Amino acid sequence: MDDARIDHVVTSGTFSLDGGTWEVDNNVWLVGDDREVVIIDAAHDADEILAAVDDRRVVAIICTHAHDDHINAAEDLAKVTDALVMLHPADEELWRHVYPDDDFEPLHDGQEIEVAGVLLQILHTPGHSPGGVCVYAPQLNAVFSGDTLFEGGPGATGRSFSDFPTIIDSITERLLDLPPETIVHTGHGDSTTIGAEGPHLAEWIERGH
Template identity: 80%
Template sequence: MTARVDHVVTSGTFSLDGGTWDVDNNVWLVGDDDEVVVIDAAHDPDKILAAVAGRRVLAIICTHAHDDHVNAAADLATATGAAIHLHPADEPLWRMTYPDTDFEPLHDGQQFEAGGVFLQILHTPGHAPGCISAYAPQLDAVFTGDTLFAGGPGATGRSFSDFPTIIDSITTRLLPLPPTTTVHTGHGPSTTIATESPHLDEWIARGH
């Protein structure tokens, strides 16, 4: 079966530090006609299950534990039998949404496989301590969550975030990827490493 990336946009809210905001989230499914990995189970488990379309879900990978990226994970895990995977540095954020639900710990360099596609986990902290990106060299794609967007790094103005750390993650883990690599983000449009690389100095100067 030919491997592919499916994309679902779900809508809901993000809450942290006493504020709540309306958000649209990207949910990515990587695999083939028989099996998939789901990246960031956000807001709407039924919509995600419709995109799964009866395929076997091998894993639910969380790029980080902000509630808008994980609030459908438990329901999706119950519906599919798949385990939820999260970097343990994000456990404090995870417990804000799921006090009693556990996850499988992700680690840097870990690999997942679905439909013949290998996903390599890159620890890319900064937006949150446990942020990861998932690199699929066979697809010339990386799934960056909220670490790198079209136009710059993810936000670092709230609890558990740090701007110098996210810049280091982008500089050392993402920008060295092949320039043709498509960057599939947690919100908004996709981009490429080649498009974003020239703007690093601007982001640092902007300190956003």
């Protein structure tokens, strides 16, 4: 635990859903030490992610959800590292859009994954997608929010498989109760804190109606 750290890689590619395609930059987060690591979100560029992994053992590849920009390097990474790709099963239909023949290891709410002496807690936070999760690391004062919570508000809910009231419930019930100093490492863009985002809940709800 004393040597545990968070590494950050930004990869670029596209996100496609509902017949549209957009250019996106994704945050890939690596939690571990000099010996082992967990990859959170396998986005776009397996080689770039592997360069950040270096020669460490990959304990798991955790997908916060199954939009293609968060999983499109997952199978390439799994083949090289022999690590399991982990995803909440409520996102299986989205997963099959990218990997019709490949399976994943199911994640469940409350599950804990240990890496470098750090416990990563899985919080099921649907709304952006049915199987969206956040990964909470209390020992590192961090939560990896995928596309559930960003600096400035909740993730998008205007496309298939998403729902605005559901994401608001997820943020309210699962994230805003975390300590206010908790750093929110997002799926895209800058990090924020729970304390910075919580006071704006009413504004988000008003904006979403």
